[in-house]
Amino acid sequence: MxxxxxxxxxxxxxxxxxxxxxxxxxxxxxxxxxxxxxxxxxxxxxxNEMARNLSRQKSDYIGVILPSVEHPYFSKVLHWLEHYVTKHNYKIMVCISENSREKELQYIDLLYSHRVLGIVVCSHIGETMEHLDSNCPLISFEREIAENIPAVLCDNYQGGILAANRLFDAGCRNIAIFNQPTKENIPAYSREKAFMKCCEDKKISGRVVYTDRLAPLSEEFGNNILELMKKNSDLDGIFATSDVMAANIIRACKKMGKRVPEDISIVGFDDTWISTLTYPSITTIHQPVREMCEYAIEAIVKKVKSEKVPSQVVFPVELIDRESTK
Amino acid sequence: MxxxxxxxxxxxxxxxxxxxxxxxxxxxxxxxxxxxxxxxxxxxxxxNEMARNLSRQKSDYIGVILPSVEHPYFSKVLHWLEHYVTKHNYKIMVCISENSREKELQYIDLLYSHRVLGIVVCSHIGETMEHLDSNCPLISFEREIAENIPAVLCDNYQGGILAANRLFDAGCRNIAIFNQPTKENIPAYSREKAFMKCCEDKKISGRVVYTDRLAPLSEEFGNNILELMKKNSDLDGIFATSDVMAANIIRACKKMGKRVPEDISIVGFDDTWISTLTYPSITTIHQPVREMCEYAIEAIVKKVKSEKVPSQVVFPVELIDRESTK
The missing domain is CATH 1.10.260.40 (lambda repressor-like DNA-binding domains)
Known part of the structure; x- marks a missing residue:
């Protein structure tokens, strides 16, 4: 060369x-x-970009840590992060944590040692993060990590309200939120809190149904959903905390001979491509992933220039009406 | 620091x-x-990994160029490439080409300038690749680029035969392959050739139905499939060249009041997670993506050590029986 x-x-x-x-x-x-x-x-x-990077003691990489690249929500996030990283003439380094706290910390060390410009962490699962390097900006995506780490979120609470209201408007009076067991700092918890508050306000029966902690794209998860649907066969409306979960619920309904939306209405969350591919297609809460990714990358670029960025930004969500609700 | x-x-x-x-x-x-x-x-x-990389004049990155990270086939490929890159203690740099030849070439230049160890190109769309740097090993994934570039493929021809035979065994006598318009060097073409040959051998009616060139995850693609299904309402069996296409066909059948598999049997391709999420789930041709990714990364590691690697490796495929076929 x-x-x-x-x-x-x-x-x-x-x-x-x-x-x-x-x-x-x-x-x-x-x-x-x-x-x-x-x-x-x-x-x-x-x-030789390597030499140029060394002379300025910074690479032009932005690290992204995701729990999965196969889940349609995270593949959508990755799509738009790559888009905006490239737009700023940087490059993206992808790390898949598979929801392991150990892997997340290893990847953060690895990204530090490569002198990345900044890191976007999606859905961090651990508690406090140790040995954070304040020279390397870190942005938390759809999760609050700590006060000193800026977070980009969507309005999960509002999402829970929109979903409950939509089911109420469809005439459902016996509804549930299907969720994975959550902690308070996890977005799905806000969705649950808002949903239950709404049921209380409207004086209708609302319950929380927790799924097992299984890989959301596995057949085991589908089987778990089917079991839960059989145990809760009285429901006439369900808010699923992801479109993938909603698709599994639709499949379970068909296996049980329940018609969607005639017998039961279903609302999903995320607005990923799967929501238009199922039959019926899924009424869902749209997360503005594109805008959130644009913002996350701009926040890193600003922090690199030592500009201040807000400690938390919450993007509005929107109800998208499709075929799974009356 | x-x-x-x-x-x-x-x-x-x-x-x-x-x-x-x-x-x-x-x-x-x-x-x-x-x-x-x-x-x-x-x-x-x-x-400082940057400094160490510079002193050996090679980075420890492997570049991956994919048309999309949202399509479940490519997100599966990315998942396993990241897995094996990390296993070899290298890092992955992800480039999304969106099927643009211009973007692919720009990314290759960019990866060269970062002195990546090697590049995996998935589904290269262009013709001959110019200014290829022979110092930087390149592996073609599921596409043949040129004679001097090793290709990792699955047995697409065999896949076409398995699909046609499965439809024949389901009692279908009026079948079609749904495909995007292809060129000879594209894997889907082998699937088509094998499928039509099989129909001829078995003396049953077989035809090729070409879809428009639309983004496979878009609603427009779903509408296009529905139109084509209406024009070809006499069919009793379909081989879709991807699971995403098969899911769209199932959705179209339901819209038309056709029962799957009672009225029409459907076979997909790839064996991605979507194939177990639809109702009915999709009988499909399994591509050994994990093994193909393991091989691709090992081929790069070997080429870095100046070891020889075969110019083409073809992995066997397998029929996975699910609910969409009689």
Whole structure:
């Protein structure tokens, strides 16, 4: 692979001159610039980004830690993070934590040692994070980690209200939220709190049905949902805390001979592509993932420039009406 | 952030000694090693991977170019590539090409300039690739690019035969393959060729139905499938060249009042998570994505060590029986 020296020799200039052309620093005559560019083209020279990064002691990578890249919510998040990282001329380094706290911490150390510009952590599962490097901006996505770490969230509480109201408007009077067992700092908990508050206000029967902690894309999870549906066969409306869960509930209803939405209405959450592929398609709460990702990357860029960013930003959600509700 | 110099000062040794401890080079007494490690721990020192990479003129990144990270096939591929890249202690840099040849070439240049160890290109859409750097191993995933670029494929021809035979065994005599318009070097073309050959051999009616070139996860694609299903309402069996397409066909059948599998049998391709989430679940052709990804990363590791790798490896596929076929 040709080096700066080769380019300099080919162009008949010094390496310093080539470097100045590359970095657009100092005065260079148009003629010299032309000579250097021709030499680069002739030798098919590629600038060494590694060397440039080292000289400024920062890479141009942004690290992203996700629990999964297969779940449609996180693959949507990854899609838009890559989009905005690339737009800012940075590169994305992807780390899959598989919901393991140990892996998350290992990945954070690894990203630090690669001198990434910043890190976006999606759905952090642990408690306090130790040895955080304050020089490396960290943004928490859809989860609150600690006070000093800016969080990008959607309005989960509002989502719970929209879902409960939609089921109420569909005529449902015996409803449930299907959720994974949650802790207070987890978004799904806000959805649950809002949903139950709404049922209370409207004086209708509302309950929480907890699923097992299974991989959401596994067949086991589908079987678990079917069991729970059989145990709760009196329900006439369900708010599922993800579209994947809603799709599993639709499948369970069909197995049980229940018609959606005639016998039971279902509202999902996220508005991922799966919500338009099932039959019936899924009425859901839209998370503005694109805007949230744009904001997360801009927050890192700002923090790199030592600009201040808000400690928490909450994006509004929206109800999308489809076929799974009356 | 503490540097090697700080660690050396803290431990009372020279920077060279610290570097030798870090890189496990030359003789270092146990006592000195202990002192250096304590100093690192005390200062919370992180080795600078950027600097280490520069000194060996290679990064420890492997680049991956994918058309999408949202499509369940490619998100499965990314999941397993990340798994095996991490297993080899390398890091993954993800580039989303969105099926644009221009973006693919830009990303390849970018990956070269970051001195990646190697590149896996998934579903390359262009023709010949220019200015390929022979120092940087490139592996083509599920697509043949050129003779000098090793390709990792699944047995698409065999997949077409298995699908046609499965429909024949379900009693279907009027069948079609739903495909996107393809070129000869594209895997879906082999599936089509095998499928039509099988129909001919069995003397049953077989046809090719081409969909429009639409984003496979969009609602527009679903509408296109519904239109095509209405135009081909005589069919009693369909081989869809992806599970996502099969899910769209199931949705279209329900909209038309056709029962799956009673009125029409459907076979998908890929065996992604969507195939167990629809109702009925999808009988499909399993691609051994995990094994293919393991092989692709090992091929890059071998090429980095200047070992030879086969120019093409074809992995066997398998029929997975589920509910969408009689």
């Amino acid at each position: 040709p080096t700066i020296k080769d380019v300099a020799a080919e162009a008949g200039v010094t390496s310093t001159t080539v470097s100045r052309v590359l970095n657009n620093r100092g005065y260079i005559s148009e003629e010299t610039r032309e000579k250097v560019y021709s030499a680069m083209e002739k030798l098919n020279y590629m600038p | 503490p540097t090697i110099k700080d660690v050396a000062a803290e431990a009372g040794v020279t920077s060279t000694t610290v570097s030798r401890v870090l890189n496990n080079r030359g003789y270092i007494s146990e006592e000195t090693r202990e002192k250096v490690y304590s100093a690192m721990e005390k200062l919370n020192y992180m080795p």
